[in-house]
Amino acid sequence: MSRLVQVESTPEFTESARPFRVDVPLQEFLQKSSVRTTLLPPSPEPQALPEPVFPMNSRTTDMKRSGFVYHSNNGVRAFRRWFVPYVQSRVMSDEFRPLLSYLFTEWKCNLDCHYCWAFDNSVKGMTEDTARRSIDWLHSVGCRVIAIMGGEPLLRPQFIHKVVYYGTKRGFFVYLPTNGRLLRPEVCDWIGDSGVAAINFAVDCVDEKPGLPKALKPIRSNFDYMVKMQRRYGYMVVFNMNICRNNMDDIKELTEIAHDHGISTDYHINETPMLEQSHFKHMQENETYLRPEDFPQVDALLDHLIEKNKQGYIMVNSKAHLGRMKEFMRGKVESWNCRAGHNSCVIRTDGTLAPCFPMYSAQYDWGTVENQKFDVKQLDEMKKDCNKHCLSTCQYVLGHYYNNQTVLRWIIKQALHGFSLNGATTAVAQA
Ligand code: SF4
Numbered sequence: 001m002s003r004l005v006q007v008e009s010t011p012e013f014t015e016s017a018r019p020f021r022v023d024v025p026l027q028e029f030l031q032k033s034s035v036r037t038t039l040l041p042p043s044p045e046p047q048a049l050p051e052p053v054f055p056m057n058s059r060t061t062d063m064k065r066s067g068f069v070y071h072s073n074n075g076v077r078a079f080r081r082w083f084v085p086y087v088q089s090r091v092m093s094d095e096f097r098p099l100l101s102y103l104f105t106e107w108k109c110n111l112d113c114h115y116c117w118a119f120d121n122s123v124k125g126m127t128e129d130t131a132r133r134s135i136d137w138l139h140s141v142g143c144r145v146i147a148i149m150g151g152e153p154l155l156r157p158q159f160i161h162k163v164v165y166y167g168t169k170r171g172f173f174v175y176l177p178t179n180g181r182l183l184r185p186e187v188c189d190w191i192g193d194s195g196v197a198a199i200n201f202a203v204d205c206v207d208e209k210p211g212l213p214k215a216l217k218p219i220r221s222n223f224d225y226m227v228k229m230q231r232r233y234g235y236m237v238v239f240n241m242n243i244c245r246n247n248m249d250d251i252k253e254l255t256e257i258a259h260d261h262g263i264s265t266d267y268h269i270n271e272t273p274m275l276e277q278s279h280f281k282h283m284q285e286n287e288t289y290l291r292p293e294d295f296p297q298v299d300a301l302l303d304h305l306i307e308k309n310k311q312g313y314i315m316v317n318s319k320a321h322l323g324r325m326k327e328f329m330r331g332k333v334e335s336w337n338c339r340a341g342h343n344s345c346v347i348r349t350d351g352t353l354a355p356c357f358p359m360y361s362a363q364y365d366w367g368t369v370e371n372q373k374f375d376v377k378q379l380d381e382m383k384k385d386c387n388k389h390c391l392s393t394c395q396y397v398l399g400h401y402y403n404n405q406t407v408l409r410w411i412i413k414q415a416l417h418g419f420s421l422n423g424a425t426t427a428v429a430q431a
């Protein structure tokens, strides 16, 4: 769900933002020169997802697990679902081996964040047949981490219950982002019981603000229940925030609330769409877009967050990533190691593939589940351009871990801390 939009932050865009960030030739190539022809062929017999057993997990009747049990269980899960597939992907480095895949079950939303182009309420949600085939296919290519995405996935809570149930049964680390409005206690129990590994609460402010409806106040009771049940069900919680021109104080406050509740945080810089989005309504006069006069305040906020990171606040973003956001909002991004289309992918609601979320709406044919067509040369050529305009948290962190020195340092650190969760799962799990 909640991926966002960034500033095209050069002065000439202060009055009206540019509708896409990549250079014109790439925009035309991805959107116009190639028609997406491959669709997922229908199954001879449409497959259903199994009906979840509820309650199925003895954990629902357990009393609160201790901090030690909670952390060690999550450590073991992280090792199996992240680290083992990661090592396999390094050994089979020429193969398409996604470590993390985004399953867009929905492209509709119950909110309208003014920076967001990741929803269109005329698009049908994923079918059970496509969801099941996607999960089975991901399993066959060595992936063990699925982020369910939208839109708002919980528009269909029973469907998500089935996806989480089937995904965890097949051995996946399943991660669910939500704006929290529909995560009522009953739904929290369903998905917690079926083994969801992480819940990402997307919030931008404490109280609703113009253009920013993802606020904590309207979902406070859902949030409190979810946090209360965290150890019983064994999932992690992440606050996912988008830094906009009108929520900088809120970001600090939400960071403290997260810290007080022992949950992680994940930050993004507000951004305009990577490719042109014909359905996006708020391209012009958008009150959430950063402008050059905001940059000093954003710099100070990022310094504040880096300082909190140093103090031990649990964050998905590294200090380096937070630091690079300063260059990013000014339109200067140095090349970085993007693994999209190689070690990560997006499955759209209709089962077609894209390398990453910013390319969700591209018309280029990257194939479908069961028949991927990612081509290293095409991806490398494309990234010469889009990489200059992108600082995707997840892809950035993933790329960071495809560096031998980083991995060696990480292993030593994790070994010293008993392979606790914070290094691996929170590191790559974002949306
Ligand atoms: S909650 Fe906001 S950011 Fe998330 S999909 Fe809906 S409109 Fe987009």
Ligand code: SF4
Pocket: 274, 338, 339, 340, 355, 356, 357, 358, 359, 382, 383, 386, 387, 388, 390, 391, 392, 395
């Ligand atoms: S740099 Fe990577 S994540 Fe960003 S748009 Fe390009 S392919 Fe996607």
